[in-house]
Amino acid sequence: MLRAQAKTSLIVAAIIIIVVLAGIAVYFATRPTTEQPTPPEKPEKIVWASTQLVPPKEQAFVKDQLLPKFKQETGIDVEFVGISYSDLVLKLESEIKAGKVTVSVIADLHGGLDMFASKGWLEDLRKFPQLEGRTFPKILEDYSYLHGIKAYVPWLTATYVMVVNKKAFDYLPEGLTPDDVIKGTEKWTYDALLAWAKNIYEKTGKKLLGFPAGPNGLFVRFLHGYLYPAFTGAQVENFDSPEAVEMWNYLKQLWQYVNPASTTWDAMADPLLREEVWIAWDHTARIKDAITTKPDQFVVVPVPRGPQGRGFILVIVGLAIPKGAPYQDAAWKLIDYLTRPETEVEILENVGFFPSVQEASGAVPEGPLKILAEGVNKMLNARDAIVAMIPSLGAKGGEFKQIYLTAFEQIVLQGKDPAEVTKELKPELLKLFEETGAPLPPPDSG
Amino acid sequence: MRYRLLAEKLDRILPYLLIAPTVVYMGFFVGYPLVQGVKLAFFDEQGRFTTENVDYLLNSPLSKFRDALFYTLLITGIVIPVEFVLALLLAFFFNSFRFRGKNAAIYVTILPLTISDVAAGLIWYSMLTGNGFANKLLLNLGVISEPIQFFGWQNRDMELLAIIITEVWRSTAIVFVILLAGLQMISHEYLEAAEVFGANALQRLRYIVLPMLMPSIQAALIIRTLFALQVFGSVWVLAGRDIPVLAGEAFYEHTQMHHTGVAALYALIIAAISLSLGALYIRFFKARYLEAGR
Numbered sequence: 001m002l003r004a005q006a007k008t009s010l011i012v013a014a015i016i017i018i019v020v021l022a023g024i025a026v027y028f029a030t031r032p033t034t035e036q037p038t039p040p041e042k043p044e045k046i047v048w049a050s051t052q053l054v055p056p057k058e059q060a061f062v063k064d065q066l067l068p069k070f071k072q073e074t075g076i077d078v079e080f081v082g083i084s085y086s087d088l089v090l091k092l093e094s095e096i097k098a099g100k101v102t103v104s105v106i107a108d109l110h111g112g113l114d115m116f117a118s119k120g121w122l123e124d125l126r127k128f129p130q131l132e133g134r135t136f137p138k139i140l141e142d143y144s145y146l147h148g149i150k151a152y153v154p155w156l157t158a159t160y161v162m163v164v165n166k167k168a169f170d171y172l173p174e175g176l177t178p179d180d181v182i183k184g185t186e187k188w189t190y191d192a193l194l195a196w197a198k199n200i201y202e203k204t205g206k207k208l209l210g211f212p213a214g215p216n217g218l219f220v221r222f223l224h225g226y227l228y229p230a231f232t233g234a235q236v237e238n239f240d241s242p243e244a245v246e247m248w249n250y251l252k253q254l255w256q257y258v259n260p261a262s263t264t265w266d267a268m269a270d271p272l273l274r275e276e277v278w279i280a281w282d283h284t285a286r287i288k289d290a291i292t293t294k295p296d297q298f299v300v301v302p303v304p305r306g307p308q309g310r311g312f313i314l315v316i317v318g319l320a321i322p323k324g325a326p327y328q329d330a331a332w333k334l335i336d337y338l339t340r341p342e343t344e345v346e347i348l349e350n351v352g353f354f355p356s357v358q359e360a361s362g363a364v365p366e367g368p369l370k371i372l373a374e375g376v377n378k379m380l381n382a383r384d385a386i387v388a389m390i391p392s393l394g395a396k397g398g399e400f401k402q403i404y405l406t407a408f409e410q411i412v413l414q415g416k417d418p419a420e421v422t423k424e425l426k427p428e429l430l431k432l433f434e435e436t437g438a439p440l441p442p443p444d445s446g
Numbered sequence: 447m448r449y450r451l452l453a454e455k456l457d458r459i460l461p462y463l464l465i466a467p468t469v470v471y472m473g474f475f476v477g478y479p480l481v482q483g484v485k486l487a488f489f490d491e492q493g494r495f496t497t498e499n500v501d502y503l504l505n506s507p508l509s510k511f512r513d514a515l516f517y518t519l520l521i522t523g524i525v526i527p528v529e530f531v532l533a534l535l536l537a538f539f540f541n542s543f544r545f546r547g548k549n550a551a552i553y554v555t556i557l558p559l560t561i562s563d564v565a566a567g568l569i570w571y572s573m574l575t576g577n578g579f580a581n582k583l584l585l586n587l588g589v590i591s592e593p594i595q596f597f598g599w600q601n602r603d604m605e606l607l608a609i610i611i612t613e614v615w616r617s618t619a620i621v622f623v624i625l626l627a628g629l630q631m632i633s634h635e636y637l638e639a640a641e642v643f644g645a646n647a648l649q650r651l652r653y654i655v656l657p658m659l660m661p662s663i664q665a666a667l668i669i670r671t672l673f674a675l676q677v678f679g680s681v682w683v684l685a686g687r688d689i690p691v692l693a694g695e696a697f698y699e700h701t702q703m704h705h706t707g708v709a710a711l712y713a714l715i716i717a718a719i720s721l722s723l724g725a726l727y728i729r730f731f732k733a734r735y736l737e738a739g740r
Binding site: 011015018019020021022023024025026027030205214215259260261262263264274275276395396398399401402403406409413424425428 | 461465469470472473474476477478479480481482485507508571575576577592595597598599600601682684685686687688698702703704705
């Protein structure tokens with residue numbers, strides 16, 4: 001009896017050892033080996049690497065609709081390569097160092113292109129002829145000059161806006177008119193928003209202001225790209241300043257009138273349509289559904305202004321040519337084609353990115369998209385605008401967001417002292433920029 | 447003589463040959479990920495040992511480990527006893543009574559089993575939300591005058607309740623199925639014999655049914671506990687990160703924060719807790735067969 005038991009334990013032990021050994025063996029056998037993909041070399045074809053429009057549906061639009069038209073017109077074949085930011089950095093670095101560049105055009109966000117320009121990886125685009133028939137807003141034009149060169153051509157934009165259910169206008173606080181809100185006048189301030197939300201709560205008994213503060217929501221962008229610039233004039237530098245403390249105290253007050261379910265919402269289109277909120281802030285792409293479903297019910301308005309101005313995030317996608325890229329004339333032709341007003345409108349209709357040229361805004365057909373485009377345009381052209389950009393921290397981007405979210409949870413939800421919390425978190429925030437070597441994002445650096 | 451030796455040898459090797467495919471399978475699907483997980487959690491990119499991830503988990507202001515551990519154990523601790531009692535009552539009920547439409551009733555009872563946790567979360571979210579069915583019903587019946595707020599950080603107790611309702615609704619069925627199968631396997635002869643010797647209903651339950659049901663109870667509890675420790679989809683849908691749980695944090699650290707090592711550490715912690723609880727169940731719910739009851 002005892003021997004049988006001993007035998008069983010032996011077998012069990014043997015099995016465990018074999019399993020672990022097999023695991024180790026499999027691990028070493030399947031360990032990835034480093035290999036270099038050889039880029040295809042075809043003279044009549046140019047390569048366009050992009051970190052944007054990468055999702056399958058968007059790629060299909062680019063490959064089946066956008067590029068065939070270009071080929072028909074110019075006879076130039078374009079290979080679209082959807083690529084992640086970190087892969088693009090690796091690819092460009094190795095190609096430029098090896099002196100054998102294969103990519104002719106790149107499309108990336110402002111922050112990424114800023115980094116490429118700082119390393120001298122981009123051609124100065126001033127050597128190419130003017131692009132006819134299009135005007136870029138001054139803000140976009142200014143940002144595209146980086147490190148002494150014309151680094152990129154602004155291509156597409158995206159941003160975050162406020163959407164108001166027209167019913168909410170019946171509850172405006174004294175001294176504020178619907179026109180103030182829609183046009184974004186001096187009177188449309190964060191204090192006015194607080195008074196408005198409070199008034200709605202007192203008259204209807206409901207908290208009808210909402211934010212996408214769920215785990216996949218973009219509420220964090222509101223914190224670092226809207227409130228911080230509006231109250232402190234910067235996103236990062238003044239993280240623990242007295243103005244920041246004031247800002248957090250303001251948010252605490254505002255939160256009394258914010259729908260408490262906000263912390264479970266990832267996007268605001270549904271809560272708006274269910275009328276769980278009347279006033280919401282979110283990314284244009286995530287709010288689009290509400291406006292396309294009930295265009296008569298909603299207005300898109302600029303965000304309120306704070307003591308320092310009207311802070312808002314502008315996402316810019318730019319087109320650039322890497323240093324020493326092959327077929328640069330063909331590359332310029334592609335950039336010319338992609339930034340035409342009619343091409344940009346086509347992109348807006350298909351994938352929801354906004355145009356970068358003023359002529360395109362006029363070309364948007366009447367309807368829900370026009371409501372959005374007009375709202376975005378008003379914000380871009382507001383006199384007191386403080387443009388904030390999302391920093392390009394690569395894989396550390398998640399930590400950047402989590403720091404602002406942690407501050408929010410501890411200060412607003414758990415009621416801790418804002419001065420202490422921000423002081424504790426600021427070193428963590430600065431560490432991210434030190435570790436990655438990324439520049440502080442606008443408006444901090446200027 | 448030689449044949450006998452060969453046969454004896456074969457006899458000795460045969461068991462190993464028979465389990466060889468399983469071992470290879472386990473090596474690939476359990477051993478390999480385990481080695482990989484340990485490597486991710488405790489070694490840096492250069493292959494040096496590091497406690498950086500443990501540090502982050504325990505000390506960083508960004509980590510929600512303590513809350514996640516607390517809530518995971520709390521949810522497990524509430525959901526499993528509730529489900530177990532419910533399932534046991536249901537199993538006794540269906541095993542003891544014969545009635546028309548009994549099979550249909552059983553099917554309906556186990557229907558939630560076919561629904562994924564995320565879908566279950568969504569169903570209950572839309573039922574319990576401010577404008578949802580549950581609130582409308584209570585409002586129309588005049589039980590409440592204001593909708594009950596189930597969601598949001600300020601209502602975390604209600605969120606927890608919603609999670610428990612969803613989990614109980616969704617997975618009582620699996621416990622029930624296992625227990626019902628266990629009950630049906632108990633031969634009537636034992637019970638009849640006990641009746642002949644004058645055992646009352648309580649005694650029959652205490653000395654015959656429960657001991658013979660032990661293997662099923664053990665299996666049901668182990669399966670259910672493992673699932674409870676991995677609870678994620680329904681929590682994510684109902685409460686986001688208001689109520690952090692271990693599996694949810696592993697997901698968040700991996701996809702949002704790109705802390706692969708921390709995510710691996712969470713996975714290892716879940717595995718370690720599962721293993722220890724499994725061992726406890728095996729120890730305390732050992733099957734006791736009547737024949738061996740000396």
